[in-house]
Amino acid sequence: MATTNQKRDYYQVLGVNRQAGAEEIKKAYRRLALQWHPDRNPSNKHEAEERFKEITEAYTVLADPQKRTAYDRYGHAGLGAQPFADFDETIFADFEDLFGGFFNLEDLFGLGGGRRHRARVRRGSDLRYDMEISFEEAARGLTTKIKVPRRESCPSCRGSGARPGTGPTSCGACQGRGQLRYQQGFFTITRTCPSCQGAGQIVREPCKACQGDGRVERERTLEIRIPPGVDSQTRLRITGEGEQGINGGPPGDLYVILEVREHPFFERRNSDLYCTIPVNFAQAALGADISVPTLAGEENLHIPEGTQTSSIFRLKGKGLPDPNSGTKGDLYVNIRVVTPAKLTREQKRLLQELGQSLPEECRPAQRNSSIFEKVKDIFG
Ligand SMILES: [Zn+2]
Numbered sequence: 001m002a003t004t005n006q007k008r009d010y011y012q013v014l015g016v017n018r019q020a021g022a023e024e025i026k027k028a029y030r031r032l033a034l035q036w037h038p039d040r041n042p043s044n045k046h047e048a049e050e051r052f053k054e055i056t057e058a059y060t061v062l063a064d065p066q067k068r069t070a071y072d073r074y075g076h077a078g079l080g081a082q083p084f085a086d087f088d089e090t091i092f093a094d095f096e097d098l099f100g101g102f103f104n105l106e107d108l109f110g111l112g113g114g115r116r117h118r119a120r121v122r123r124g125s126d127l128r129y130d131m132e133i134s135f136e137e138a139a140r141g142l143t144t145k146i147k148v149p150r151r152e153s154c155p156s157c158r159g160s161g162a163r164p165g166t167g168p169t170s171c172g173a174c175q176g177r178g179q180l181r182y183q184q185g186f187f188t189i190t191r192t193c194p195s196c197q198g199a200g201q202i203v204r205e206p207c208k209a210c211q212g213d214g215r216v217e218r219e220r221t222l223e224i225r226i227p228p229g230v231d232s233q234t235r236l237r238i239t240g241e242g243e244q245g246i247n248g249g250p251p252g253d254l255y256v257i258l259e260v261r262e263h264p265f266f267e268r269r270n271s272d273l274y275c276t277i278p279v280n281f282a283q284a285a286l287g288a289d290i291s292v293p294t295l296a297g298e299e300n301l302h303i304p305e306g307t308q309t310s311s312i313f314r315l316k317g318k319g320l321p322d323p324n325s326g327t328k329g330d331l332y333v334n335i336r337v338v339t340p341a342k343l344t345r346e347q348k349r350l351l352q353e354l355g356q357s358l359p360e361e362c363r364p365a366q367r368n369s370s371i372f373e374k375v376k377d378i379f380g
């Protein structure tokens with residue numbers, strides 16, 4: 001294996017510190033690229049080329065967040081033998097005025113050379129499917145079928161886009177390379193071929209079924225399983241069920257975004273449920289067994305003698321399951337003592353009698369905190 005010369009630190013090469021932001025790196029590169037542009041240094045062309053390569057390599061790495069992270073962690077060793085391989089073209093998009101377009105780094109660094117351009121392989125798009133489910137469905141989970149319209153490979157032309165019986169022909173403008181190259185001084189500039197949009201092939205007789213696109217819209221029925229305990233905005237990812245890739249690329253993913261309808265009396269916070277149960281004054285004062293609705297049916301709850309309004313009771317494990325772990329949350333029951341609004345004459349007489357024997361309450365009460373805070377205070 002060939003050994004490389006001791007490489008300089010990329011930050012040092014660009015004259016920026018290690019915390020430099022993207023804008024600062026870009027600025028430093030622009031300044032140095034202008035300074036060492038070989039066309040501007042006809043008298044010391046060789047040194048300029050070397051310096052230009054060095055700063056371009058440093059920029060290619062530091063402008064790419066992934067490569068920069070690898071470099072920060074492991075230094076030059078983190079990038080392999082060709083730090084500028086698979087570079088992101090778009091990082092040079094702001095330098096068109098310097099280079100007249102994207103230039104070919106492979107040529108600049110003398111790599112590979114004359115590799116034939118393949119038709120651009122692209123991953124299919126992701127699809128989003130919004131779905132509304134009831135509170136009970138979210139609690140129990142469900143398996144259901146959904147219909148997803150998506151573009152799939154055209155069966156008539158098997159995805160080629162050419163009328164069956166004919167085939168796509170090599171693009172004349174780029175000789176099937178998909179790119180056009182221009183020599184501009186020191187650089188070879190490569191542009192995507194405008195005649196074939198980089199595909200390298202041209203369809204002369206387009207397939208009627210897909211108008212030459214190679215893909216047709218199809219409605220697919222998919223069975224999806226929604227785990228119990230999901231909440232609104234839960235995103236289910238169904239791998240590979242998005243749109244078909246282009247030129248043999250992998251398909252995208254399908255994301256099912258859930259919207260859970262509200263429940264008439266349950267409120268939820270993560271896996272815990274909250275509900276308010278009214279009781280009358282006598283039940284609260286004397287204690288009572290009350291019936292509480294849960295997701296699994298009615299449940300008995302004993303409230304003790306002297307229960308105050310806004311007292312909270314916990315039914316352990318009667319909440320929702322966590323969709324990932326399956327652990328169940330709790331159900332918190334908020335007791336509301338209801339003051340009777342309509343009384344018969346007899347009831348009024350009884351209450352008056354009771355009232356005379358009760359002490360008068362006239363001290364200001366403490367401020368009421370929210371039910372959620374109260375639960376945190378009491379049950380931690
Ligand atoms: Zn077709």
Ligand SMILES: [Zn+2]
Nearest residue numbers: 171174193196
């Ligand atoms: Zn072409």
